[in-house]
Amino acid sequence: MTTPILSLQNVEKRFGKNHVLRGVTLDVAPGQSLVVIGGSGSGKSVMLKSALGLMTPDSGQILFNGEDVTQAKGKTRARMRERVGMLFQSGALFDSLTVWENVAFRLVNSGVVSRAKAKDRAIETLSKVRLGADVADLYPAEISGGMQKRVSLARSIISKPDLIFFDEPTTGLDPITADAINDLIIEQVRGLGAATVSITHDMASARKIADEVAMLFEGKIIWRGKASEVEDSGNAYVDQFVHGRAEGPIQPAL
Numbered sequence: 001m002t003t004p005i006l007s008l009q010n011v012e013k014r015f016g017k018n019h020v021l022r023g024v025t026l027d028v029a030p031g032q033s034l035v036v037i038g039g040s041g042s043g044k045s046v047m048l049k050s051a052l053g054l055m056t057p058d059s060g061q062i063l064f065n066g067e068d069v070t071q072a073k074g075k076t077r078a079r080m081r082e083r084v085g086m087l088f089q090s091g092a093l094f095d096s097l098t099v100w101e102n103v104a105f106r107l108v109n110s111g112v113v114s115r116a117k118a119k120d121r122a123i124e125t126l127s128k129v130r131l132g133a134d135v136a137d138l139y140p141a142e143i144s145g146g147m148q149k150r151v152s153l154a155r156s157i158i159s160k161p162d163l164i165f166f167d168e169p170t171t172g173l174d175p176i177t178a179d180a181i182n183d184l185i186i187e188q189v190r191g192l193g194a195a196t197v198s199i200t201h202d203m204a205s206a207r208k209i210a211d212e213v214a215m216l217f218e219g220k221i222i223w224r225g226k227a228s229e230v231e232d233s234g235n236a237y238v239d240q241f242v243h244g245r246a247e248g249p250i251q252p253a254l
Ligand SMILES: Nc1ncnc2c1ncn2[C@@H]1O[C@H](COP(=O)(O)OP(=O)(O)OP(=O)(O)O)[C@@H](O)[C@H]1O
Pocket: 015, 018, 020, 038, 039, 040, 041, 042, 043, 044, 045, 046, 047
């Protein structure tokens, strides 16, 4: 079997009495697109942050390309970050930086590339998400929400990563713009051959971008299957979630 690009093994995380992750085990194969679904507060973001090294699990292991990065700091962590892209929920663009500076943030900060070269790379990457060079010198506040998501997508792919995390990539967008973002994600991810781990509440997006779907409930992955099987999983929890029913084994998070 090929080494997974990402492997979470029995990952646990608690905040005081709140035992959020209770043994999450999950493998992502190179090039695979996995969508993690789960109710509000079920720990999807905590899982993502742990995988990214922004949070340290209390126990369990996280392997990147077979290398244990659970406690990694310094060079090992930096090496992993170079190979990983991330699109945050809110877009998380820096308001005080222009569009191209946001897209090329890591390149500029790494110091290996000149500002002029970084700007060229940013403009080239913006074109991949169908944004023209004319937006490069604008600030995030001067462009629409859909354009901001495209800029965030450009930022997540500029360093040609092997693994990209998408946190709610279509939140806050109208269905047509959301679908256009999904198309861009699929096109760009396929072009790179990157694996992706996405978290979303948007089932239309999940169906479209996922090869496989995994459901997180009460701190564990309780189901995983092909995206085409999600409608007919035979699992009462998945079924309730996918069909958005208030009635069922999952209590609404009120
Ligand atoms: N830094 C933190 N300190 C304390 N508690 C936290 C922290 N981060 C997350 N939590 C708690 O962990 C639980 C899971 O939160 P998380 O944000 O991962 O949920 P989620 O599944 O991503 O939810 P949503 O779909 O609403 O974004 C929540 O109860 C939250 O309050």
